[in-house]
Amino acid sequence: MAKKSDIDISQMKIPNHVAIILDGNGRWAKKRLMPRNYGHMQGAKTVEKICEDAWNMGIHYLTVYAFSTENWKRPEDEVNALMKLLKNYLKDCIERSNSNDMRVRVIGDKTGLTDEIREKIAELEEMTKNNTGLNFTIAINYGSRDEMVRAMKKMAVDIKNGNVSEDEISEEAFGNYLDTVGIPDPDLLIRTSGEQRLSNYLLWQLAYTEFYFTDVLWPDFSKKDLEDAVFAYNKRDRRFGKIDT
8 A cells, every 4th residue: 555655645535624723832832942822923834834735735725723712711921922923913814815815714702802803803804805715714712612602692583583483493594603604514624732622613513524633733734744634534434424335
């Protein structure tokens, strides 16, 4: 059997949508005797590179977990540094996204963010909405259970106002209230750093997604690592509940 290094990625079936849990920034920095925030900065640079690699590979949608609803429990100085990094990233992302024809969307509870970050998000989404390249989604202050609760509240309002009837409630209808409306479900989930859990990420959307776990810490994640994940994806038999034929 051919080794991964012998496989031509151009001959593989490329997942349309890849979701990534960016894990290991802090451990990466600790190994280098640097503060955790340094790891987050390097992780942000890796995101930029992987966006380019993903699009060149033929991936059309990329969704990354940048900051969860649970991350507020981290030390205050780390949270503040992460928010500053996100603010700067969102600001720089406009020019970079337009030059790469990349559409950017942000999912999560934006009401929990500062006015300045919400303004940056709105500007970024508006300025890139007509781009036709990679569809890049960033999950900020995101938790899947929180997303579903917010979706149910919005649906409940529509039912109360007579805009939706009980007979119209379906999986498809519920999906239209989620943050990811208009975005196809992920084909492949990648989690770095060796952890093997979903951490409240896209629980509804990952129902039939293939999972790939790697020990590589996120700042070290490379094009080759992405290719390895796609290689593993090609070995999976996606039956969506059906039997082999």
